[in-house]
Amino acid sequence: MNDAPRDPSGIAAPVARLPEVPVASRRLRLVGATVIDGALNDPISDAEIEIADGCIAYTGPRRRRDLAEAAVVDLRGGWVLPGFVDAHVHLVMSPESEERQRLWFPEQAVVAALGNLRATVEAGVTTARDLSGLTPGYRASIAAGDVVGPRLHLAIAMLSPTGGHADPVRANGSLPLWAERATTPGWAVVDTAEEVMRAVRVLVRTGADVIKVCTSGGVTSPHDEPEDAGIPREHVELIARELAGRRGLPIAAHAQNNASVRAAVLGGVASVEHGYDMSDSTIELLVEHGTTLVPTLSTLLRPSAPGGERFDESRRVRQDRALSAIRRAVAAGVPLALGTDAGIHPHGRNLTELGHLVRAGLSPLEAVHAGTLAGARLLRLDDRLGSIRVGALADLVVVNADPLARIDELADPATVRAVLQGGRFVKDLDGIGPR
Numbered sequence: 001m002n003d004a005p006r007d008p009s010g011i012a013a014p015v016a017r018l019p020e021v022p023v024a025s026r027r028l029r030l031v032g033a034t035v036i037d038g039a040l041n042d043p044i045s046d047a048e049i050e051i052a053d054g055c056i057a058y059t060g061p062r063r064r065r066d067l068a069e070a071a072v073v074d075l076r077g078g079w080v081l082p083g084f085v086d087a088h089v090h091l092v093m094s095p096e097s098e099e100r101q102r103l104w105f106p107e108q109a110v111v112a113a114l115g116n117l118r119a120t121v122e123a124g125v126t127t128a129r130d131l132s133g134l135t136p137g138y139r140a141s142i143a144a145g146d147v148v149g150p151r152l153h154l155a156i157a158m159l160s161p162t163g164g165h166a167d168p169v170r171a172n173g174s175l176p177l178w179a180e181r182a183t184t185p186g187w188a189v190v191d192t193a194e195e196v197m198r199a200v201r202v203l204v205r206t207g208a209d210v211i212k213v214c215t216s217g218g219v220t221s222p223h224d225e226p227e228d229a230g231i232p233r234e235h236v237e238l239i240a241r242e243l244a245g246r247r248g249l250p251i252a253a254h255a256q257n258n259a260s261v262r263a264a265v266l267g268g269v270a271s272v273e274h275g276y277d278m279s280d281s282t283i284e285l286l287v288e289h290g291t292t293l294v295p296t297l298s299t300l301l302r303p304s305a306p307g308g309e310r311f312d313e314s315r316r317v318r319q320d321r322a323l324s325a326i327r328r329a330v331a332a333g334v335p336l337a338l339g340t341d342a343g344i345h346p347h348g349r350n351l352t353e354l355g356h357l358v359r360a361g362l363s364p365l366e367a368v369h370a371g372t373l374a375g376a377r378l379l380r381l382d383d384r385l386g387s388i389r390v391g392a393l394a395d396l397v398v399v400n401a402d403p404l405a406r407i408d409e410l411a412d413p414a415t416v417r418a419v420l421q422g423g424r425f426v427k428d429l430d431g432i433g434p435r
């Protein structure tokens with residue numbers, strides 16, 4: 001299974017496992033829309049995209065000749081973008097209260113996760129990286145076409161020391177519901193080098209595409225705070241060495257304080273998640289190492305839930321410090337990828353992040369790039385996904401608002417009129433797809 005699959009064009013596929021979905025066999029021509037390719041090129045108006053066998057066979061100015069065998073879809077007045085990549089979601093988590101979820105039967109939790117998968121695709125996210133919670137069973141059901149959902153890369157569980165961000169055990173020894181019910185490793189508490197190695201190998205055996213470590217504490221864990229230390233640099237390095245011999249699977253680090261970002265980058269992670277506190281010299285380190293930052297601004301800037309946590313002064317101080325760090329990272333040229341931490345942020349509103357990225361200093365075109373090709377590159381899927389070019393899979397999104405002029409409108413799933421995966425319509429609000 002480690003042999004890199006090859007596509008019919010003979011180009012070697014990327015190192016990462018390509019999450020499959022059913023593809024359309026019908027030949028299609030999408031004509032008349034403005035195409036934004038995800039690769040920072042100027043938009044093309046009155047464009048044409050031809051799809052054959054689930055892949056893009058042509059993209060460019062609209063051609064006047066007819067292709068007898070192709071169905072034509074008229075997209076005048078619309079915009080076509082690559083399917084988005086959300087590099088940080090938790091699809092089994094719901095912003096709903098724990099008390100309500102406590103009353104659920106296990107089937108209700110599965111049904112809720114299926115709803116989250118569909119909402120994510122319908123928001124325009126055709127590929128998602130679940131950074132703990134979702135099991136490979138969901139990925140297999142999507143590949144088989146039994147369930148509609150994004151192509152999935154999975155961390156399965158995250159690693160932290162005892163009492164750290166990944167440790168759900170309460171002081172009295174009890175567990176939250178999700179941890180009691182986990183059939184695959186739902187959490188991985190590691191304190192020694194041997195435990196780290198064992199946990200990583202079990203996750204790879206279970207089907208992980210990425211290893212998630214917590215080099216700092218966080219806000220939702222029972223015992224620690226964002227200022228606390230987590231997995232040390234030595235253990236991150238150990239994991240990086242182990243993964244070098246396993247298709248070079250990437251490491252993603254939950255890192256909220258400055259020291260934890262440094263430990264992650266120096267240890268060899270591919271991405272820093274959150275990065276809410278970074279000195280200028282730490283930002284320089286990200287630039288030097290080419291580490292991607294996934295700032296999850298949707299969660300940082302989320303409004304407080306009614307009856308939920310108080311929007312107190314300490315939260316405002318944290319938000320201001322985080323925005324400053326992320327703006328300085330953007331100015332310094334750190335590569336950014338879109339991630340929402342949906343699960344804490346509501347599912348199905350993933351493109352809220354685009355407007356936040358613009359407010360952090362990206363241009364709208366750069367925000368689209370962060371949400372498409374940059375995310376695909378982080379997942380090592382950019383050979384096939386993340387941009388509109390010949391040979392790429394036809395994962396596409398059709399919107400009815402100009403993303404470069406009205407980017408905040410993309411947050412509303414009603415703006416996303418159609419979504420294609422492998423040339424197949426998985427959302428079609430206007431009934432434009434072939435019958």
Ligand SMILES: [Zn+2]
Nearest residue numbers: 088090131341
């Ligand atoms: Zn997260």
